[in-house]
Amino acid sequence: MTEQKKTTIVLFSGDYDKAMAAYIIANGAAAYDHEVTIFHTFWGLNALRKDEPIKSNKSFIEKAFGKMMPRGADQMGLSQMNFAGMGPKMIKQVIKKHNAMTLPQLIDMAIEQDVRLIACTMTMDLLGLGEDELLKEVEYGGVAAYLGEAQDGQVNLFI
Secondary structure: OOOOOEEEEEEOOOOHHHHHHHHHHHHHHHHOOOEEEEEEOHHHHHHHEOOOOOOOOOOHHHHHHHHHOOOOHHHOOOOOOOHHHHHHHHHHHHHHHOOOOOHHHHHHHHHHOOOEEEEEHHHHHHHOOOHHHEOOOOEEEOHHHHHHHHOOOOEEEEO
């Protein structure tokens, strides 16, 4: 009997291109029958945010974080050549031209392949993010949740 292969990814970055890389690897590993977990923390949580604003009672600082952070995967900037928002528009045109998948499509594919999407609850508390602001398929946990997944992982990445 073969042991289940596991891949874990910590998505720390809030950059569109880095999040794409994380989800491309996750989907590839899932296609190769790996059990895959992506642990989203700090700016990586933006990939899990819903596109529409959610009304909630937040402190001034929490509201400020909410306005400064991109709302959803499609609003994230690039790590290099962002050019005040022009870079993401350009890369999305290239993605469309080559019939490649966008980040939101890669996230949907990961959900379809049962990739576990875990949001770091400590970071959510720090940034004032509520569960109602994130995609419904998201699971919640702290560093122990990640470590529990990673300890048996054959592939562990930090992006």
